[in-house]
Amino acid sequence: MPYKVLIVDDSSFFQHRLKEIISESPELEVVGIAANGQEAIEKAQKLLPDVISMDYEMPYLDGVSAVRAIMAERPVPIVMFSSLTYEGAKITLQALEAGAVDFIPKNFAEVSSSSSALKRKLHETLITFASKANLQPVRSTDELAAEAGLRSQRAKQKTSELRERMAEKSAARAASAPPSAPVKTIFPRQNLKGKVKLVVIGTSTGGPVALSDIVTNLPVDFPAPILIVQHMPENFTRAFAERLDRLCALKIKEAETGDRLIAGQVLIAPGGKQMILDRGGQRIKIIDGDDRVNYKPCVDITFASLANSFNGKVLAIILTGMGADGCDGTRLLKSKGASVWSQDEQTSVVYGMPQAVANAKLSDDVLPLPQFSVRLQSDL
The missing domain is CATH 3.40.50.180 (Methylesterase CheB, C-terminal domain)
Known part of the structure; x- marks a missing residue:
């Protein structure tokens, strides 16, 4: 049975492309998509994914706050998509301390072209953490x-x-x-x-x-x-x-x-x-x-x-x-x-x-x- 993945991103383009890329692996199945942090919390509780890919900058509730809430309620491996800017780095580090397990650079060109390097990295990362799925609640x-x-x-x-x-x-x-x-x-x-x-x-x-x-x-x-x-x-x-x-x-x-x-x-x-x-x-x-x-x-x-x-x-x-x-x-x-x-x-x-x-x-x-x-x- 494939591991269940929840995608969290406010961009419909990234939602679509990430779903396509992730679904190419027979070991992964996208069971839901959330457009903001609050929706991510709700769908994480309802769909019980094995792993979550999450953007850090979203409306209503940001990625760091969503990570903190999900880890406090039902810990699940969360992989952040992060921009390569200095500000993006600071936010990603906050997400890691809030409980996220890893991050992947959010490169528009790689996602658009569906690069083999991105596919390999994304599949390997999601499968690795979905197979662990034994996390404990973390402090803020x-x-x-x-x-x-x-x-x-x-x-x-x-x-x-x-x-x-x-x-x-x-x-x-x-x-x-x-x-x-x-x-x-x-x-x-x-x-x-x-x-x-x-x-x-x-x-x-x-x-x-x-x-x-x-x-x-x-x-x-x-x-x-x-x-x-x-x-x-x-x-x-x-x-x-x-x-x-x-x-x-x-x-x-x-x-x-x-x-x-x-x-x-x-x-x-x-x-x-x-x-x-x-x-x-x-x-x-x-x-x-x-x-x-x-x-x-x-x-x-x-x-x-x-x-x-x-x-x-x-x-x-x-x-x-x-x-x-x-x-x-x-x-x-x-x-x-x-x-x-x-x-x-x-x-x-x-x-x-x-x-x-x-x-x-x-x-x-x-x-x-x-x-x-x-x-x-x-x-x-």
């Missing part, structure tokens, strides 16, 4: 922002107290965790204290929320620089960096050529580009990269550029994401003595990237999402 964006802001303020003022609270919280969570979700140690736990000079994180689908969970819990005096490679288009990474910077004790910015690696600073690879280290190994270099590379930015490329400069002084982290980007780069880092953590299946939105690393036996530890910030503080 305002609640998340308020909590993150409070954490940031406390981290700046009382770093030592924050560490103590997080350790206690970790112990309580570990004590109450069900037997089905233990931390799986693949290799003996390493002593990383004073040895890690750089933390690098690679992620894709589900990454924005996962990264927010980690970095908003880190103190202002975190002892190492952090590089992040998040699969995102141009404009999105700048909006994402600015949003995280407002919520965190750490300094966070979109990486630029010439940026130095500074402890307590987070640099995010710019969308549409590649982030590598220069030959000196202490400054960032942003390049266009090869058009044959599927991902811009690409985790493998950034990881590979670190291998010779830092050898075993790197902690590489692979979080939730579709595909296997990062596996080859992780293998190279591991061969130089780097330490590797990956996210577990239970807390991953898509267990693709971390699964590839774990299956290749490259992970030193496989951790649930809430454990990363705790371990980063206790182990480094």
Whole structure:
């Protein structure tokens, strides 16, 4: 039986074209179309779709508000269609924090021409999330922002107290965790204290929320620089960096050529580009990269550029994401003595990237999402 899809878009043109494109997959069936956010809420309750594609800008009730309402009533995977503008990026990030699982750039030319790339991406994304369909209600964006802001303020003022609270919280969570979700140690736990000079994180689908969970819990005096490679288009990474910077004790910015690696600073690879280290190994270099590379930015490329400069002084982290980007780069880092953590299946939105690393036996530890910030503080 095909997965049921609800299309939400105020444009009759996009409604028609998306229905045509989605219906080309035998695994998907469009069961309804809504023209605004309020109608989306009503049809989601009535039609019980397995997955929803949703525009972000609509009359009566916008996409972010609709996502929040649907996730509070009956959680269902929601994939946003987003414009590639800076403003569109900011709204899409709000939708992801409200509970949407992923986004697809809303490109008029691609939809009009029914491009094969769009078809493949749309079918793969909708089928992937429709098959999961085990989401839980989420808190509102305002609640998340308020909590993150409070954490940031406390981290700046009382770093030592924050560490103590997080350790206690970790112990309580570990004590109450069900037997089905233990931390799986693949290799003996390493002593990383004073040895890690750089933390690098690679992620894709589900990454924005996962990264927010980690970095908003880190103190202002975190002892190492952090590089992040998040699969995102141009404009999105700048909006994402600015949003995280407002919520965190750490300094966070979109990486630029010439940026130095500074402890307590987070640099995010710019969308549409590649982030590598220069030959000196202490400054960032942003390049266009090869058009044959599927991902811009690409985790493998950034990881590979670190291998010779830092050898075993790197902690590489692979979080939730579709595909296997990062596996080859992780293998190279591991061969130089780097330490590797990956996210577990239970807390991953898509267990693709971390699964590839774990299956290749490259992970030193496989951790649930809430454990990363705790371990980063206790182990480094």
